[in-house]
Amino acid sequence: MGSKQRFGAGIWHFATYVDRYATDGYGPPRGLLEMIDLAGQVEDLSVVDINYPFADPDLSLDAVEAALDKNGLSVIGITPEIYTRRFAKGAFTNPDPGVRRLANEMINDAANVVRRFGAKYVKLWPGQDGWDYPFQVDHKELWQASIDGVAELASENSDLQFVIEYKPREPRVHMSYDSVARTLLAIEKIGLPNVGILLDFGHSLYGGESPADAAQLAIDYGRLFGMDVNDNFRSWDDDLIAGSVHPIELFEFFYTLRKNGWEGVWQLDQFPFREDAVAAANSAIRFLKSIERALDKLDFEAMQAAQDSHDAVTALTLAREALFGSA
């Protein structure tokens, strides 16, 4: 009897990458259709999150849909590219109102693609919205603009969900949507039902949060609309294979989801710069399945009892027994 869990991935998992040093890229560029075909080779992948607009302006939605169908994939979300050159000084918070308008239009276009594919949400990752230097910005205005930009979109598209993927930094030295609590403050201000959080396990980890605690908080506000996982060394968004560094906190994260009856897709947000993309996805999903089995084995009542007395040693023993088998 296999897993009942559905798995997904950002389609960029199957791209090649550039950075500021390897400006010629970590491999030859790949088109979206090629990435979809790679995604299709992963053992248990059901859904993908796709960037928009497409790098190739001639690529039609029909062609993308055909490629998805061929590979048995559907779309969970669309991620508008509000972090490219024109948005270098911000999308929602850009000092130029014309650029802010452009961001709004691009995201509205992405919203139509969400509708077209029957996807779940528009994903907002405003990576260029923030600051680099002390004294660079008026923090009051910057934060207000961060809120206003999302509020406007949510009002304009009340039939769709918008999810904000917060992150402490990169590419900006400091992002305005930097943490779960800050993002919830904004969502409360916006006050609309269709704005939520996409919690990236790695962003939470390297932002100094406990991802399990962050998930619980977002759930308690009714705003955990999506999530994805990966791993890192707590000081940067390394986007490594899930569970390769922090398997116990990853387990606690999924324990928190199950305890709360949260039933969504388990997604990957990995950047396999130097690894085979399909192998990296399979490696992660196999480990996620072992976490799923560990959740089946875990004694939730005993765990709750240990937690009720803040008994770390017993809680750790229970978690280890479930996750490491005989260990």
Next chain:
Amino acid sequence: MGSKQRFGAGIWHFATYVDRYATDGYGPPRGLLEMIDLAGQVEDLSVVDINYPFADPDLSLDAVEAALDKNGLSVIGITPEIYTRRFAKGAFTNPDPGVRRLANEMINDAANVVRRFGAKYVKLWPGQDGWDYPFQVDHKELWQASIDGVAELASENSDLQFVIEYKPREPRVHMSYDSVARTLLAIEKIGLPNVGILLDFGHSLYGGESPADAAQLAIDYGRLFGMDVNDNFRSWDDDLIAGSVHPIELFEFFYTLRKNGWEGVWQLDQFPFREDAVAAANSAIRFLKSIERALDKLDFEAMQAAQDSHDAVTALTLAREALFGSA
């Protein structure tokens, strides 16, 4: 013509300290009256924040008041000691309801001392409320207890202010009131006018915040009730002399306060483990006065214009010219 600014300090600035290695302390123990006399030697100190209950149970409030009077000091806040042995597993969040009750009683006692001294607030620093290990606590319950404990106190003492001093960690590996945004979420839930934030510059810095941004956010919610400063290397609460490592961000912090017309006491929260306490306070206050003068020199309009276009180079130049003189 001298400074118009009032300065203050936590009275523990004038204590000696122990840690887990120098268990015999960094100097012979000092009584509260001795600390007050040292505080009185600092060049421009007007107010102090005092821990309660006093280490010496026989010390009377009258004796403390006399010592304060003699040294020309008044009390800005009282900090109940909700982080000693009995609260090792938390004050508001302790798994034992009896200990939670004890915390409430101790803080209510401290509230009476606030009234007695005509002080401004009860300061809550719940340093033992949080967790150490993955899986140790039920995050939903822990956070609810963190909120409930403060809410109960604020309801019971509507004539007084309560300020929460958030901090990422220490002594717990993770504190539940860990950031400005998280604390504001709690305050919004509590919904009472007499709960605010005491923003510690160093806690903000090492929590990955921009202290200027954190101050702005707290002000925008009407909740910046107090603040104190010190410095560190961004990975721990070193409580070094203010301005010794991050003078530019310290300047931006005070710039933000002045821009918003925030007029409170500039307090010190330093731990001079190996330094002369009076010299360390004087060193900090002299630098704070130079920041005050730099604020007088700074061209606020030009700075606003630079910030309106997110022009980091111009903003930095303006800040440097004001702070470094000819530099």
Next chain:
Amino acid sequence: MGSKQRFGAGIWHFATYVDRYATDGYGPPRGLLEMIDLAGQVEDLSVVDINYPFADPDLSLDAVEAALDKNGLSVIGITPEIYTRRFAKGAFTNPDPGVRRLANEMINDAANVVRRFGAKYVKLWPGQDGWDYPFQVDHKELWQASIDGVAELASENSDLQFVIEYKPREPRVHMSYDSVARTLLAIEKIGLPNVGILLDFGHSLYGGESPADAAQLAIDYGRLFGMDVNDNFRSWDDDLIAGSVHPIELFEFFYTLRKNGWEGVWQLDQFPFREDAVAAANSAIRFLKSIERALDKLDFEAMQAAQDSHDAVTALTLAREALFGSA
């Protein structure tokens, strides 16, 4: 068929602790004999590392020996307390030559205790040797004094081993022996055969090293004389239960030891502030035994082949299969 591995612990694992907030301690003080009796209750503990001089000046070496015998324990090392009040500004690097002399004398006394107990080494942990502030010290002189202090001791006691336990910081903001590479530089300068490294897994981890890489480097210089383990969140020396946060890197650390045929005691350096000391030790040792079994299962040849091509995905799969069982 049980484990062939010998396990040890610093005797302070069984102490109670103070810190700068819980100045009344996390529990009632415990005498050394009481700590030894607790150590004796741990399931598989063979050796301990003992601080010297004893807190109780009336306690005789004979009494300690009797307590150790009763509990089936022997002594692996003696840790002179060169980090208490008198050494607040350093032991080897103290600006006062009289204090440096005192440190030398105390460590020579500790050397005699090593001889008395037939232990393996004197452990040097110069936690107060370093600096706190920019501009505070002359870095050339400080480093030279760090080297000279150890060199003098090693010359005076050529029949004994001295191990340096490096650590990035705490209690000083920066310790002079801060990393494996820096410590090896000093050892090379000293040029004596009886100075080596005690590698603390947690210090390495939070200093930004890979503990496996650090162990390999120390081994390649012939200087890995001892080690101990614990865990943390990479930003501080939390001294948590081994394997509670970073089980995979702990596994890689022991993999490196076995690959190199390093056969020493696996020691614990944990500080169970709020946990039962015996339970915390048992929890760690049980996990260390599961790592030992995982090493028996691991295919070392396949791992070497994966490493020879820097194949992270295959290496991770092999490690996971060995450590997580079916996972």
Next chain:
Amino acid sequence: MGSKQRFGAGIWHFATYVDRYATDGYGPPRGLLEMIDLAGQVEDLSVVDINYPFADPDLSLDAVEAALDKNGLSVIGITPEIYTRRFAKGAFTNPDPGVRRLANEMINDAANVVRRFGAKYVKLWPGQDGWDYPFQVDHKELWQASIDGVAELASENSDLQFVIEYKPREPRVHMSYDSVARTLLAIEKIGLPNVGILLDFGHSLYGGESPADAAQLAIDYGRLFGMDVNDNFRSWDDDLIAGSVHPIELFEFFYTLRKNGWEGVWQLDQFPFREDAVAAANSAIRFLKSIERALDKLDFEAMQAAQDSHDAVTALTLAREALFGSA
């Protein structure tokens, strides 16, 4: 009377950049000649460090020389591009011996360009040499290859200097030349006079070093061959404008150089992603000149006396008076 100090910059300071998100770059690509013309616009720039091979394969050395002459610039070093796609798994440590050979050849070509321009050194920045995952590499072999690659080059080119620019990480999750101490260990092993260190202030800072201490150590080994400055927030190589965040530690760094009579070029290694490159360079150099003036004002004897007693408060006062003027 103006500054006697010579200033330099990596020519990439005047490039535009890409990263993994803004894959279309933070501005239109610039050719090397264009960058040189921008460098020429900086107020007081004398020397540049140039990447090799040139992005444009048709660009001749003569054309580059003419552009440099026109702008009054000379070459201090050549940085071979051993971190592009073909070197994604390392230059010196690549698992493929053919790629290691390629790296050697490219660097030998760069050595010829050093000779052609009468430059001072070949700069080695092996950013892809290291690892990403636990268990990925054999640490003994990786480190040996790191040493061998440099040793071979230094032997082949005994008439030239090679400088290693260490860095904790990026683009690899961990770089093998990660710190000043580790790099000195390698240089000692190599044992040739023509291998030294180029100390990047920001790399040192975010690696947890004190840059002043790192400079002193490199000087004491006779290996500080070059340096450059910038700034960051201690958790990443942000390459911000020098002095924008850590002016006091920058001052201590230059104080250490002057105290040791180190007289080399003060270089910039900044990445002005969103700033005007010329303005960012001018901003940094103006501040460096103010540091130069502060060094002229600083009482070195009084500072030495304060450091001899580890007197942080006095040392800080002296540093502040020199750097902040009246402050």
